[in-house]
Amino acid sequence: MVPLWMFLLVAAALFCIGTFAVLSRRNAIAILMGVELMLNAVNINLVAFWRYGTPETMMGQAFTAFVMVVAAAEAAVGLAIIIAVYRSRKSVVVEEVDLMRG
Amino acid sequence: MVELNAHTVVFAIFSIITLGGAVGVVWNRNLVSSSYWLIFSLFGVAGLFVLLSAPFLAAVQVLVYIGAVGILITFSVMLTRGMTQIKDVFNRQSAASGVVAVLLFVVLLVGVVLPVWGPSGALSSAPASDVVATTAELGVALVDGSQYVLPFELVSLLLTAALLGAIVIARDQDK
Amino acid sequence: MNFDANDMNFLPWLIPAAPLLAFFVIVLITNRARWLPGTAHEYSGDGQHPHYHGLLVPVVTDWGRVASIVVGMSGVVAAWLMSLVVVSNALGPNIELGKDVFASSIAWLATGQTTFSMRVMIDPLTTVMLVMVPLACTMIFIYSIGYMAHDPRQARFFALISLFAAAMLTLVVADNLLLLFVGWEVMGLCSYLLIGFWYEKDSAYQAAIKAFTTTRVADVVMLLGIAYLYTQTGTLSFREILYNEEVLHQLASTPALLIGSWGVSAAGLIGVFLIIGTVGKSAQFPLHVWLPDAMEGPTPVSAMIHAAAMVSAGIYAVIRMYPLFAAGGHPHQGDLTLPLMFMAVVGAVTALFAATIAVAQNDVKRVLAYSTISQLGFMMAALGIGGYVAATFHLITHAFFKALLFMASGAVIHGVEHGHQHGQGHGHNGHGHDDQGHEAHDSHDVQAEHGHEAHGHGHGGERPDAGLPDHSFDPQDMLNMGGMRKTMPVTFWTFLIGGLSLAGLPLVTAGFWSKDEILADAWYGLSHGYGAHTLVFVCLVLAATMTAFYTMRQLGLTFWGEPRTAAAKHAGLPVGPVSVSMTLPLIILAVLAVIAGYVGVHPDFPLFGALFSSNGNPFFNFVGPTLLEKPEKLAFDWVPVFFSFAAALGGIAVGYWVYWRKPLEAGQEDPAIKALGPVYDLLKNKYYFDELYERVFIRPSQWFATAVVSEFVDHGIIDGFLHLLARLANWIGEFFKALNLWLIDGVGDGIPKLIGDFGFWFRRIQTGRVQQYLLLVLIAALLIGVIFAISAGLLQAAG
Structure with missing residues (x-):
């Protein structure tokens, strides 16, 4: 089988790409996509560690399943917020949403 | 160090799909294309799950991410259509972000992955066992009183709450 | 303990639980009231209630009223059915209930070395009570549906009589004096709340207080008896005291505390104490004065107090404790x-x-x-x-x-009451008036609801005996x-x-x-x-x-x-x-x-x-x-x-x-007046017991409260001391005030100004851009990671 570190490598790369999207894109939906990529990287890690560590238990798969549910919830709420913001400000550019500025 | 067999080739293909899709998500100007790239990338992740002997998760990945989240994102893009063609894709800190992302990757790779699990790492990088729990066992574990039934119920509650919350937030207040 | 509803030892727990649950459900869930302007409908037959004129009063919604009735009824009917099961088992041919009672217990309180158990028990006496109490309660509940149908607080009423029934059933199934006393006291509370149910009426409110205090006097004595019994025997369980020759004999042969030299045994003293409790609860001479006044409550409550619960509880308690009284x-x-x-x-x-x-x-x-x-x-x-x-x-x-x-x-x-309204045409007038109100405000939800209720009132007669003081017609007078x-x-x-x-x-x-x-x-x-x-x-x-x-x-x-x-x-x-x-x-x-x-x-x-x-x-x-x-x-x-x-x-x-x-003609005098002469007056005024108590207990205690406690102790001693303290505190305050202006204000104003300036400068880092924050977080994380890696490497190199 492919050694574990290669999976970790792919996951790390995916995570960093997602991070970059989150940090640099202006569109909120693109940021959300970046978050999804990061979550998937985590899922790859979880499943990989499970497969190479303790495949006879259910821990890794169960956690992954929970992460997926949380990610789905996050996507739903996040997109709802984006739509609400768009409706009120006619913009989804995060830099323009700076009500919290000191 | 890595044998070139069918398994490795498939791994390579899915890795390329995953990472390539991810890069597509980041670089594309058009958000609609971005969302398609996202679906592509997530499909790659599903393939990796299959390679990791987690067919159920792969199926869930396809159903939930590609089927639901992908569509949701596509819809959101369309609902905020005025924003699909904004001129500046990246913000002012994109260069710094790129540096940080690459640095993060290097630190992870050099600082954690390779020293611990790498070819000459401290821990074995081979599977500990070939006995893999089946999907049936996963099903039992999720509703077993001694295992994951509480997180399972909590997470279903969370999902319900999130969906209700999403509806409340996204509802048009004027009507 | 085995939690099996088919187990006769366990079922008695559930009997009082059913109405108790109903009480909580009604109080917490179904008793939902809306605030509506107080009008004729809620508070009297004609015209506004003087105290509530124009104010908002809570009126239970139709839904809440029906739900409360359903919940209350199901509680009592469930108790009744469970009692029937218990009774039919108790009457079974192969059971000798006198010897082998149905009983189960759970630990309740630990008192020193002994643990006090809460126990229920079904013996023949309890069985007989279980035939009577739940059946009578059920009848009273059914009756209340109709009797209270036009009362705005019907939900509250059902909650309270449910609690009443639960308390009575607790008392019946209890196997120890303390649990019995709990039911006893809860019943006292319920009787207070229910006798004073129409608390707008001064007489009802007075009667409630009278019932509560009179029974309380007796209850304190009873509690003394219970405490004395516990110190003597170390238990309050009926089975362990009343069906135990040795304990009874020992109680009967121990001389009583303080008055033992007069030939009174401990059993005798405890017995008298417990009986005094019953004298209060069952309204025996000389503590009977509260019971007639308790008629101020709604009639189902009177039935409850007089038949199913309260006073029966008193007699039940003495019947239950009879072996103790008879000991010796x-x-x-x-x-x-x-x-x-x-x-x-x-x-x-x-x-x-x-x-x-x-x-x-x-x-x-x-x-x-x-x-x-x-x-x-x-x-x-x-x-x-x-x-x-x-x-x-x-x-x-x-x-x-x-x-x-x-x-x-x-x-x-x-x-x-119905006839009275009919005769005076009130029902019709009220009806027409309310209908107008109904139409005028039809669009307004609250008003419409209100109009609807008032409509029902016009049809359904009057809230019984809730007349205001100005209501000169007495519907309870047999004349x-x-x-x-x-x-x-x-x-x-x-x-x-x-x-x-x-x-x-x-x-x-x-x-x-x-x-x-x-x-x-x-x-x-x-x-x-x-x-x-x-x-x-x-x-x-x-x-x-x-x-x-x-x-x-x-x-x-x-x-x-x-x-x-x-x-x-x-x-x-x-x-x-x-x-x-x-x-x-x-x-x-x-x-x-x-x-x-x-x-x-x-x-x-x-x-x-x-x-x-x-x-x-x-x-x-x-x-x-x-x-x-x-x-x-x-x-x-x-x-x-x-x-x-x-x-x-x-x-x-x-x-x-x-x-x-x-038969008596209208306006004719009761023939008993002539026949009995002055005795009639004596009887009519109940041997002047209320007046006697007024003179002997109430007036002196009022005098004591006013002259001694209020004038001398409160105004003289306590107030004087307090005034001195106040003056002292005032001087100290003046001193601190001077200190405050000079020292504290100087420091106190300085620090906020410093903080304010710093905040003004520092707030510039708060850009409101989430991505910027995230980037900083990540850089920090990277730095920590690098430092961690370097230090780990150094440590490795060092050792």
Whole structure:
């Protein structure tokens, strides 16, 4: 089988790409996509560690399943917020949403 | 160090799909294309799950991410259509972000992955066992009183709450 | 403990739990009120309530009202069904309940070395109570649906009577004095809340306080008794005290605290304390004063207090504790212990005394109230002379016919109120007015709802006896009635059956059989020349005669002759569910008021004994084994039977001759006034007991409160000291004020200014851009990671 570190490598790369999207894109939906990529990287890690560590238990798969549910919830709420913001400000550019500025 | 067999080739293909899709998500100007790239990338992740002997998760990945989240994102893009063609894709800190992302990757790779699990790492990088729990066992574990039934119920509650919350937030207040 | 509903040992826990749950559900969930402007509908027959004029008052929504009724009913019906299961198991052929009770316990409190267990127990006595209490409660609940139908606080009412029923059932199934006392006290609270249910009425509110404080006086004494018993025996469990020869013997032979030198045993002192508790709860002389005033509550509450719960609880407690009272004595051999003697005297005196007062009362419910006191006296007296089974029997039959009488009198009052409105045209006027209001505000939700309720009011008659002080017409006054047998036939016949049962009409009514048993017990002692038995016999025969007389008076004044007022002429229950729910329980209880007596017929009674008791007296055989030493069966004797006949028939005959032969005309004086002369005044004013208590207890305590506590202690000593303190504090304050202005303000103003300036400068890093924050977080994380890696490498290199 492919050694574990290669999976970790792919996951790390995916995570960093997602991070970059989150940090640099202006569109909120693109940021959300970046978050999804990061979550998937985590899922790859979880499943990989499970497969190479303790495949006879259910821990890794169960956690992954929970992460997926949380990610789905996050996507739903996040997109709802984006739509609400768009409706009120006619913009989804995060830099323009700076009500919290000191 | 890595044998070139069918398994490795498939791994390579899915890795390329995953990472390539991810890069597509980041670089594309058009958000609609971005969302398609996202679906592509997530499909790659599903393939990796299959390679990791987690067919159920792969199926869930396809159903939930590609089927639901992908569509949701596509819809959101369309609902905020005025924003699909904004001129500046990246913000002012994109260069710094790129540096940080690459640095993060290097630190992870050099600082954690390779020293611990790498070819000459401290821990074995081979599977500990070939006995893999089946999907049936996963099903039992999720509703077993001694295992994951509480997180399972909590997470279903969370999902319900999130969906209700999403509806409340996204509802048009004027009507 | 095994939590299995089919387990008879466990089921008793659930019986009180059902109405208790109903109470919580109603209070917490279904009792939802809306705030509406207080108007005629909620608070009086005509016009605004003076105190609530224009204010918002809570009105339970229709939904909440119906849900509350459903919840309350299901609670009590569930309790009733579970009781039936328990009772049918208890009556099973293979069970000797006297020896092997159904019981289960859970640990409750740890007191020092011992753990106090909460235990329930079903023995024959409990079984008999479980036949009576839940059934009577269910009837009262059904009746309340109709009776309270137009009360804005019906949901609250159902919550409270559910709690009441739960408390009573707890008390019945309890196996120790403390749990019994818990039920006892909760009932005291419920009676307070329910007697004062119409708290807008000053008299109801006063009556509630009177009932609460009077019973409280007795309860404190009872608690003393319980505490004393616990110190003596280390347990309060009935099984461990009352069915344990050794404990009883030890209690009877230990001299009592303080007064032991006078020949009083511990058992005697404890007994007297516990009996005083009952004297308060069951309204015996001299703590009877609260019970007649308790008539201010809604009539179902009166039925609850007088029949199913409260006062029965008092008698039940003494019946339950009887072995303790009798410890060291042999009542059937004329050897009465102090508690038994106390009970016999109090009971006999109360029975006679209350019966005489009842003769001169004109309020239909007050007559019944005094008759209750009198009948409870019968039971106390019976128990005092060792008539354990007879007292229990009378408790059961009395509960049935007294619940019947109260509910029937409630129906009468309801009918008269209805007739009064009809006669004055109020119902119609109110109706039309409310309809206008309804149309005018139809679009407005709240108003529409309100109009709807008021509409129902116009139809459904009035909230009974909730009249305001300015309401000069008294719907409870029997002089305002008469001739109602024609307008309210069902009520008349059921009232008649209940009344005759109370009067003890020989052979056909339950009241006869149970009173006869008591007289037989007393006669047995009299024929052997025992003093207490003689007193009891004489008092009870006289009281029974008077009972028959005043019952006939009441029936005659209420139902016979021609209507004396327009209200009585038009009296009647509104057609519909109200009338059904109010008459159905009357009919069921009327049947019970007749047949309940046949379970306790003496086997040697001519004809009837052979008919109903061919295998011995069934009630006696069932309840007797509750005692450790089964009470001896008395031989049949003609003398007490003769006296029973004479008392009942004599009283009925005199009553007939005075009040039925020539029914009272409108405006005519009660013939008793002329016949009794000044005695009538004495009776009418209840021997001036309220006035006596006013002089002896209330005035002095008020004087003490005003003159001594308020003037001297409070204003003189305490206030003086406080004023000194205040002045001192003032000086210190002045000093600190000077200090404050100079030192603290200087520092205090400086620091905020510094912080403010810093904040003004520092806030610039708060850009409001999330991505920027994230980037910084990540850089920080990277730095930490790098530092961590370097330090780890250094450590590795070092060692």
